Amino acid sequence: MSERYSRQERFAPIGKEGQAALMDKHAFIVGAGALGSANAEMLARAGVGNITIIDRDYIEWSNLGRQQLYTEEDAASMRTKAKAAEQKLKSINSSIRVRGMIQEFNAENAEDLLEGVDILIDGTDNFRTRLVINDATSKRRVPWVYGGCLQSYGLVLSIIPGETPCLQCLIDYIPDQGGTCDTVGIIGPAVQTTAAYQTAECLKFLTGHPMSPEMVSFDVWGRNYSSINVSKLIDTACPSCSKEAVYPYLNKEKGLKSDRLCGRNTVHIRPAHSINLSFPLLTKDLETITSKVKESGEILSFQIEEKRFVVFKDGRTLIHGTDDVKEAKELYQRYIKA
Template identity: 40%
Template sequence: MVDSTRYSRQMLFAPIREAGQEKLANSTVLVVGAGALGTVICNHLVRAGIGRLRLIDRDYVELSNLQRQMLFDEDDAKQAMPKAVAAKNKLEKMNSTVSIEAIVGNATNENINELIKGIDVVLDGTDNFSTRYLLNDACFKHNIPFSYGGVVSSRGMTAFFIPNETPCLRCITNEGTGSGHTCDTVGVISPAVDMISSLQTTETIKFLTGNKDNLRHTLKTVDIWYNQQYDMKLSNPDPSCRTCQKNEYPALQKTAQNSEVVLCGRDTVQIHHKSSMDLEYWEKQLAKVATVQRTPFLLKAAFHETINLVIFADGRVLVQGTEDPVQARIWYDRYIGS
């Protein structure tokens, strides 16, 4: 039996009632990323009475996170707490009846099958498209709905993908053609995060409570600062899609993981995700947040934290100042994106 006192207002909502609340209590979700999107998603799901929550994140709390990552506080930042652990600590105080599993780590094609085992919906709280494609491919291979969301600046987009019923993320986006805009290069405002993550959670709750007829079935894009929004109907899948039509699932292939290579003895990790990079473009982008130096052959961006990014026209990026591939990937995603 669900706690009719705790969830009384939610159970008064006609589409949910007691039957829907019971379905939520018997559901398990995976949230990948405990940053801006992920903390809002987890907050809503735990307060709503989800039965089990699995959360994975590779990063730790920093002071700059507190402006928009709602589950963290100054003590978490001072202690450099892993985000997954800090989030779990807060969530358990909100609702002790929810089973919460916190994993400090990176979602990869080596562990994704284990991460999605027993999961009813996967929710995207990530900050890069390579991980999103991984989640998309795993979800469509194993017939699990995928709640996608992304935010930068004052704009964001979201869609709820269901295998065998809707196209997938690959059908509506082009891999490797991102703008390079990230929260660390062009900023982000918290209300935009709240809006997108709330939409992600709402579609998830509709699905889990059996209200599939009310799902939006669009890719929704909003810009809350410039007062723009539109919905693109999720039409038929792309016949050439390697995921939902050809069942190739490229992100799950061992050779397609875009591995990070540690350069022995150089305190450097090489990341090669793009086929080419416009050095002039990236000079303008990174000059906002780093000291940059461009030559005909490369671009070097120096940050105060003793980390340098060295970008080559052939798409290679050297992350100097660490030999930890996970930390290197964090820096790459933060300033280069997908």
């Protein structure tokens, strides 16, 4: 075991002292998809002592081309990404603490989840969640590393509350590439390059080195690279990080919540409050109207006509086969009754 981190310790900026410091740190990763799983594996192998990874989704066959922690068996079993990631990371490094959380990172739980966290890594695929991350980290004074990738492009930015501009300050400077991975695709090298920059920034901070003030963007297919120093772009009237900050994205929604999953013809429904569904009772009710009910222990799925439902124990449900929010809410209330 003494040899485990020897090559990393020989890297002068980390050394033995930096390696020892890593074991006392807590990295929190939002999203266990492509970026999240790549960052999580590198941090686990690097010896970061406490890793939490949170994700609301399950593993599909289309994930396997770029989400490196998962296998065909995971996809066939429709395992949740958070728990599959937790199991894999523990098998990679049994000397660290790993926790996979099957839930959404949102305005209701963000501040509590950041308690005791040293740094947050963005592994999400939507800007709404990133803005929640931005407000929560700003309010809690937790540094984080933004990462985005699509097609063959990637972008990375380190944010330190109170020292650098936040994501809201830079909203007009971040390019809108258009589309999603589901609509315009992505290649693995774009994921790996983005994650490599993110993990490097994370290791810098956790071992006492300054993170880069530059926003880096690149195209691994076209072999293009650019960077811009954003340190002077702080908005003194920013609603998310100024002295008068109101943290607009931490406002809690009331009632049944929903959002469309772009490019997937799917609506994500969330109950007003987190609950603990009884899968056996729900299965009993559903079996009177459909024979297509499956339960993996972590999630329950069933199909009624052209709609496929994937239900999580906290009541969250993905309704595939529609992008009509009103219809999805009606279906949820009819069949889930949470």
